[in-house]
């Protein structure tokens with residue numbers, strides 16, 4: 001099709017579009033009720049009757065097929081069961097053909113939702129599960145949520161925050177979870193819960209939560225029985241133990257394996273799993289480089305976990321920074337099944353105010369940690385009660401991309417963004433406006449790294465809310481690991497955290513070739529330079545500039561990228577519906593202000609060292 005014809009189509013679509021508020025996400029199909037659907041009668045058949053624009057579809061079962069896989073051939077969708085047919089249906093609706101099977105059996109959203117209806121690090125309103133539980137509106141919302149997840153292959157939801165309240169396991173809440181599980185089940189989504197390790201004390205009134213105490217084990221077994229009686233396909237527990245003040249087996253001088261195994265035994269008879277997080281630092285590791293602590297704490301547990309325990313680790317060794325090297329624990333734990341935890345909610349990437357498409361960051365992680373090393377994937381959700389679910393219209397792309405990558409980590413970020421733009425804004429990337437928006441999305445993560453913390457800088461955020469810059473942040477009353485000055489180590493001699501063999505030797509936790517690559521300043525990629533090395537301000541970079549000059553260039557580039565995003569968005573105006581254009585435009589302006597603030601605050605501060613006469 002000629003470019004002008006595509007422009008015209010895009011323009012007509014935009015002009016005839018109804019006001020859009022983002023509530024329909026990428027599922028903006030019109031109810032056409034056109035197709036004659038034969039074969040298996042199920043939810044998939046209903047979706048096709050409502051939304052498929054073709055004349056005929058046939059749904060068939062083939063029990064020899066892999067779990068969740070589907071085949072679309074001619075006008076027939078084939079799968080092992082009804083859930084596979086549903087996945088095939090959404091694939092057909094977005095224009096796919098052929099055979100597809102997911103990389104992992106576990107594709108799970110982690111909600112950090114609190115029972116009071118708030119969400120930890122939630123930037124899109126209150127909890128869809130707990131803010132106003134169990135009303136018809138909430139139940140409909142959860143049905144819509146289930147449908148959106150099924151459309152991208154997500155098959156599990158941990159409903160509550162890893163900083164878990166013991167009340168979650170009380171009889172009343174278990175009933176509520178059963179109600180939600182009944183809604184999610186037809187969409188292929190299992191429910192999981194985060195648990196507080198001290199629940200036997202808080203809820204059960206026992207004197208201890210020691211995992212080796214028979215009464216404690218019996219309490220968990222009885223609790224598992226109670227849950228599975230209500231929810232026979234309950235998925236299992238997610239646990240944050242001995243981390244950031246949460247209770248855990250360490251309180252009784254027991255190992256993580258001892259704690260996890262006790263819970264694993266309780267859910268095992270029902271096919272349940274335990275996802276045990278490795279995000280630990282602090283108490284037992286005084287003085288140790290924070291990024292080394294997870295490996296130090298877990299290495300002796302490798303191979304000691306029950307077979308229904310999975311170790312869940314964040315992609316980087318610190319905490320969801322705009323850029324981190326991969327977490328070496330994925331190399332260390334050779335005899336333990338592992339899951340990666342990605343963060344969809346942009347805690348450290350401008351939250352729901354900055355347009356940052358995260359798929360390139362996750363692809364970067366998969367280039368270091370091969371998907372075949374993992375048994376599943378978890379994403380900390382960015383979903384709340386805001387009309388558009390995610391706060392920023394473009395943050396929806398991150399929910400979408402997480403699901404698509406959880407299904408197939410070999411998809412490129414570009415392919416996913418194209419799909420998303422086509423479905424969400426009816427924009428084809430073979431048109432100029434589509435291409436421009438695609439480019440903006442693809443450049444957005446690097447732009448964020450540049451205007452926040454380039455060259456391997458990390459955690460120089462304002463205290464606690466993790467939004468703006470605070471490179472001079474230091475508070476004696478807080479642990480050093482919460483203070484920006486600990487991470488950048490800037491002084492008149494230079495900047496960066498020395499983690500090579502002359503420093504904390506964190507590089508030694510990596511397998512080769514990365515161990516040597518990162519350890520040697522000459523081979524360390526510049527994007528990780530200050531993560532691993534402390535270097536003088538006049539250190540000569542690959543482009544011939546000094547480190548200080550190069551750093552300034554990065555901050556400048558980050559800001560000019562956002563300026564360009566605003567230009568792109570302005571030019572896209574004729575092709576985007578009014579409400580979403582306006583709301584996104586406001587946020588982009590805000591992002592530009594923030595990017596300029598990051599540049600100013602960081603460069604003004606670092607200049608006090610870099611340009612100080614020695």
Ligand code: GCV
Pocket residue numbers: 112120121162163240244279319
């Ligand atoms: C759920 C970071 C966040 C905390 C979060 C924690 C975790 O520290 O700031 O809000 O707590 O990670 O992942 O457990």
